[in-house]
Amino acid sequence: MSDDVKEIFAPASTPPGSPGPPAPPAPAALAAKVRTLAPSMTRSMQRVAEAVASDPAACAALTVTGLAELTGTSEATVVRTARILGYPGYRDLRLALAGLAAHQQSGRAPSVTADIAVDDPLPDVVAKLAYDEQQTLADTAAGLDMAQLGAAVAALAGARRIDIYGVGASGLVAQDLTQKLLRIGLIAHAHSDPHLAVTNAVQLRAKDVAIAITHSGSTGDVIEPLRVAFDHGATTIAITGRPDGPVSQYADHVLTTSTARESELRPAAMSSRTSQLLVVDCLFIGVAQRTYESAAPALSASYEALAHRHRIGGPSR
Template sequence: MTHDVKETFQRHAGTSGAAPPAPAALAAKVRTLAPSMTRSMQRVAEAVAGDPAGCAALTVTGLAELTGTSEATVVRTARLLGYPGYRDLRLALAGLAAQQQSGRAPAVTADIAVDDPIADVVTKLAYDEQQTLADTAAGLDTVQLGAAVTAAASARRIDVYGVGASGLVAQDLAQKLLRIGLIAHAHSDPHLAVTNAVQLRAGDVAIAITHSGSTGDVIEPLRVAFEHGATTVAITGRPDGAVAQYADHILTTSTARESELRPAAMSSRTSQLLVVDCLFVGVAQRTYETAAPALSASYEALAHRHRR
């Protein structure tokens, strides 16, 4: 069985703008999509995320003048962020500004400096971690998540691909699934990943974890699995990245701002682990009658080992 890549693109394009993001998800959308925008669109996105109250008061012409862009660029940016037009974006900005003023959406803290006291480092990292989790939860498509859960819960076999920091997350997911009695394997070696992907077929699931959405060593085995008929899932911070063309379901992660002392690998791992946990719990719920005894058996086996 071979999937139609074009149909997959059309399916994701049709669902991406189904409902405008909630105000709380706006900043997350900006952080996720800004790297793939043109520089002029980035200026618009950074302006609305940095000063939602001020930008909410501006007309499309005013925002274009403020950012040194054009009205067309402002409208394109609004649409890329998931809003039908600039009017809808302004409404979201007003909502976000109200949340910030009420204290429910605090302003982003400053980056970690090389001379920061360790207490400040803890505070800033804790805030960034919390914001990353909140952004990921706000932007996660639960319809896509539910579909991925359904596929994994009934899968004959599940392969998970990831390299580097994403490879650690792939191992975490595979180990969780193994403990509830599912056949799951994590592959960080690209050659082993591809040779295993060749064996997949309809009824199997392949999951690729890549923050950038462009990691070749992860995309290639997903492509092979896709073309052999497996249900494919991408966990990525770039839903418009190359990995999307081979994914039946896309689960989007957010990331805190990258800085010199906090590279993307750290912040992306936080959001990936949240998505992995959501996926795992969903599968455990669907397979509870077999998952619960399997989990109890694994606990008992580990406890017995430690007693020896």
């Protein structure tokens, strides 16, 4: 075995006095991690990830050498894949695979449905979409880092001002989060125009928060204002399906989303919105809980104002 491979197999060191590495994902989160991270892996790592996701029981019975031979890769690639998925080494990944296989055998982890076809009858389309939506939500919940989510909630609860960046489908999610925060008395702005986003980001300071929403993690119109906010001292948050993407370079806190399988009739933008909205709701509820004494009256006031508007038939002219 070469020195390079030995180094890969060696456990990662932790500097004295620093916290240990994060706990590896639970078995139920393994499939979600594979779906989320596989697109950003090298092709050889993808073969390993696809193998463990498609047949966890069989892979759990294999040694690192056996899995390398099965996937036509190397032992080093298998270990690297395990670490990218969040496990300290292959032994930990094997334990998770055994747990995932047990979940599937008990019926708690149903097999993935087929893609939606052009000639599918509407009842099948509804059933497949419902399953994919449920799986996306479950994957996102299983993969959310609670420490990162808690830190993001704390930052938002104490923010002087909140800027939220998103374009396309992610822009709709940015607007949804903005209106939720406004209704509990926080100052929030959604920006879909990249020029206005950067112009506003320049004004952010240490007590402010900037949030970038991008499934790909590489949307330039979203990354640039986040970078500017980061450089000006604001607390920055990324909601992304690619935690290793460029957006994470400028994010103090990263919240990872999952996505249902992309198909010809269901692009990534459509399926990613489901998981983004779940994260947005988690942030909103967390902030409302922390600021309940001020959030509850503000929410009641907004309800009353809207009810009054409907009672009089709309705004006066």
